[in-house]
Amino acid sequence: MAANLDADPSSAPPTAPSPGLTHLESPDGRSFVARGPVQEQPVPGDYLEIEGEDGVLAFVEDVAGDGGTGDGAGFSASGTLVPVGGAGRSSRPADAPWHDAVVRPTRPDAVQRLLSGSDPELYLGQLAGQDDVGVALVPNRLNRHTFWCGQSGSGKTYALGVLLERILLTTRLPMLVLDPNSDFVRLHEQAGEAEPGQARALREREVVVLRPNDPASPLRVRFTDMNARAKAAVLRLDPVVDRAEYNALLRLFDSDFNAVEAEKIVPYLRSLGDPDAEALAQRLENLGVVEWRTTWAFGGASATDVIARRPAATVLDLGGYDRHEEQLTVALAVLDDLWERRAERRPLLIVVDEAHNLCPPDPETPLGVAVRDRLIQIAAEGRKYGLWLLLSTQRPSKVHAGIVSQCDNLTLMRMNSRDDLAQLASVFGFVPQGLLAQAARFRQGEALLAGGFVPMPSVVRVRSRITPQGGTDVPVPMP
Structure with a gap:
């Protein structure tokens, strides 16, 4: 019988895979399963390049051993097919199936087209394992709530400082930072190693730091x-x-x-x-x-007056108070004022560091309940008014679940707690399980970024800061 020259090659029955290579199957052009020899086994977060196709990459989400052979000599990987766009745009229909396609580890330039964007100032860091690939911030997707977490020593606060710097340098989104440990009180300063251009751009942004005992910029409410x-x-x-x-x-x-x-x-x-x-x-x-002489304005200027001006960043040094009740009082006065002004629809990113202190599941005092309830309301309804939360904590399980569940962006640094990882997996269902499982093995400064504020879920090594960190670990005395 003569061959049908008009047949669609993509619909042809699969042939026996060539030994020693990784082969990909996709019935819908969106998800895939790849099988190959153990020496070519990828890890979750890797990208595979399809032979003869420049416009699509295979993003690995989960990996299992032996590839179904039962002899332990291969692997099976599953994930999502991702269009790269740009000069390498694919000519195939988006839902066309793939049969027995040969794949291999991708080239850095292909991943860079997907993750890096056009402006290096947007980079939060480099893709783990590929130093030449920057992972860019998608700033117009910061209009969603963000959850930022990592255990003590993971580099969580340092990395958060990097994000705040990138926002200052590349957007005009005002920020309010509730800072209970005085970690961001030097956000208006430049580190010695900052590039001249970045330092100049940062100086042009108005950063106001209010502190309880600062006579020039006191932190007070009425x-x-x-x-x-x-x-x-x-x-x-x-x-x-x-x-x-x-x-x-x-x-x-x-x-x-x-x-x-x-x-x-x-x-x-x-x-x-x-x-x-x-x-x-x-x-x-x-x-x-x-x-409470360092809490009340006594007729003077209030922190709410400063925030209403919308400087580029307003840092409230809550760590300068002796009593937790004073921290809660200032936070409540500020959050209530923002909510009462919500109809103005003026965008503001509200950064709550050590969020477990302000929105635990079961506060012990009426003040704690009032602050938590206001944050729950902002999490549930604030997005449409331009009030967006960024919550940072060491223990996700210590933050009210109703707030965490409203977050669409996630940054996860090293986390050993199985309970916390299980909670994150249940809340952030869009994050591949294989990537979440790596969190216990992250090095200091490595982070999983997922959600709309990055192009794809990625494990990154966070870049260096250009402002000094306000709080650092106390070193062990040595002879």
């Missing part, structure tokens, strides 16, 4: 500006259990009480001759709230 629920949380008032005092608080702040100077609040309450006002005065004295 109690009178806080809403009734926030005031009650500061004073540990329950609207039902403490209904008389709570009602007195509402009545007082509907009057001219806001004009009373802070140091005269307690005498003023006692002068009213009202037993509920007297009880409120006793509560203020017992809690020592009026004595």
